[in-house]
Structure formats: C-alpha cells, structure tokens
Amino acid sequence: MKISDDIQKLLPFGYLFLVIMGIVKECFFHYQLGINILKYSTIMDILISPIATFTSNPIVLIFILSLFIFHYNLPSLIAKYRDRKFIIRTFELKNIKGLSPAETKSYFNSIAIKTLAVILCSFFFGYGLAGGYGTSKKIREHKEKYNYKINYSSGESEEIFLINTNSLYYFYTAKGSKTIKITPLGAVKSIELIDNKMVNKGLFLYNTSL
Structure with a gap:
C-alpha cells in the first residue's frame, strides 16, 4: 500500500x-x-x-x-x-x-x-x-478502588488507588485518604495488583492503565 x-x-x-x-x-x-x-x-x-x-x-x-x-x-x-x-x-x-x-x-x-x-x-x-x-x-467522594498494594523500600506497605505512573513517579492516594501522593520509583520496592479483574473475572476490556 x-x-x-x-x-x-x-x-x-x-x-x-x-x-x-x-x-x-x-x-x-x-x-x-x-x-x-x-x-x-x-x-x-x-x-x-x-x-x-x-x-x-x-x-x-x-x-x-x-x-x-x-x-x-x-x-x-x-x-x-x-x-x-x-x-x-x-x-x-x-x-x-x-x-x-x-x-x-x-x-x-x-x-x-x-x-x-x-x-x-x-x-x-x-x-x-x-x-x-x-x-x-x-x-x-471516596469512591476509589484500591486495586494496588505498594511496598516501599523502607519495608512499609499500603493499599492505594493508582492514578497514574510515568518513568519517574507514582501518583496515587492511600486508602482512606484524599491526599494525592507523588512518590519516586526509587522509593518503591514493588507494587502489587491485588484486585486483578483480568485474571480473576476475565474482564478483557477492564482498564488497568490507571
């Protein structure tokens, strides 16, 4: 063509x-x-x-x-x-x-x-x-879905609503808080998808990008 x-x-x-x-x-x-x-x-x-x-x-x-x-x-x-x-x-x-x-x-x-x-x-x-x-x-309105668990390099962890990520930062709110946190990737040991609808429910069109 x-x-x-x-x-x-x-x-x-x-x-x-x-x-x-x-x-x-x-x-x-x-x-x-x-x-x-x-x-x-x-x-x-x-x-x-x-x-x-x-x-x-x-x-x-x-x-x-x-x-x-x-x-x-x-x-x-x-x-x-x-x-x-x-x-x-x-x-x-x-x-x-x-x-x-x-x-x-x-x-x-x-x-x-x-x-x-x-x-x-x-x-x-x-x-x-x-x-x-x-x-x-x-x-x-506290209607976020806390689908992720973030594990910090310090050993602490918390469930989060992940808003966005880029090559340097995570943008999210912690469970029960309206405060938006911006955390460098270097401060995070790992991040877990604890409510994976793609795997658990087979929702092909579920958006996991946020």
Whole structure:
C-alpha cells in the first residue's frame, strides 16, 4: 500500500501534533488533580504520551486504528462520492473543475487530514477533561478502588488507588485518604495488583492503565 507524497511529507508534523495533543491531554487530566504534570515528566514521557494514550485500553486502540484506516481511505471515498449532497455538505467541498488530477488528489488529501486532526483534537481534549474530572470526583467522594498494594523500600506497605505512573513517579492516594501522593520509583520496592479483574473475572476490556 503506497503512501501518497502529501501524507509522507506530513508524517513528522503529524507525530509532533500527536505529541502536543498528548501533552495537552495530560495537562488537562492532572490539572484537575492539582498536579503540574510537566514538572514530573521526562522528555521520553512526553514523546510517548500519545502512544500510551492510544494503548491504554483495547477499545481506544481499536477506535484509533479504525480512525486512521478510515481517513487513509477517505480521499478515495470523497473522490468516488463527491457529487452526493451529503458529502458536499459534510466536507464543504468546493468546485474542483479546472483542477488537475494531482491538485484534486491533494485537495481530497487535505480534507482527510483536517478531518482527522479535528477528531483527534476532540478525542484528546475529551479524554483529558473527562478522565481528570472522573478521577477527581472518585477521590472527592471516596469512591476509589484500591486495586494496588505498594511496598516501599523502607519495608512499609499500603493499599492505594493508582492514578497514574510515568518513568519517574507514582501518583496515587492511600486508602482512606484524599491526599494525592507523588512518590519516586526509587522509593518503591514493588507494587502489587491485588484486585486483578483480568485474571480473576476475565474482564478483557477492564482498564488497568490507571
């Protein structure tokens, strides 16, 4: 499957766009928890943030893959059905009479890329806002699920609600407390998943990323 020249040229900018969206999503999510996540992140955390988001849940991964596949084929679909009123209204198509085949192809590619960008923006903004709000509400109302047990290097341990992790820190609340703790990985000996729904109940779509 040959990738068009227009898309090839935009691939580096596309990944930069995803990285920026990943940063925005993380900032929106953690801001609602009172955390400036950029202070606790490395360059690697920032670079892999969109990939981490895409792979956080099988449903999200399937949705994103379907989204990219659909928009890869969107230019040819628009070209095929460009005379239909629904397509004209949806994508606000202009009159392509007088355009060369190459210009027409480039025009349809630009529509697909812009549409994909808008959907991805909505996805990242919504994911960050909804995720942060939902997590803060759980903590505020003491509705967290303490699925993890953290064992410190000092020998102490406690059950926790794990909010997030990155390459340097764990973000969590201890059982019975609303206080969000940020602990360096070096201070932790091990972390146990004590309520593993994937193993215990076979819930394939259960999200263990948080």
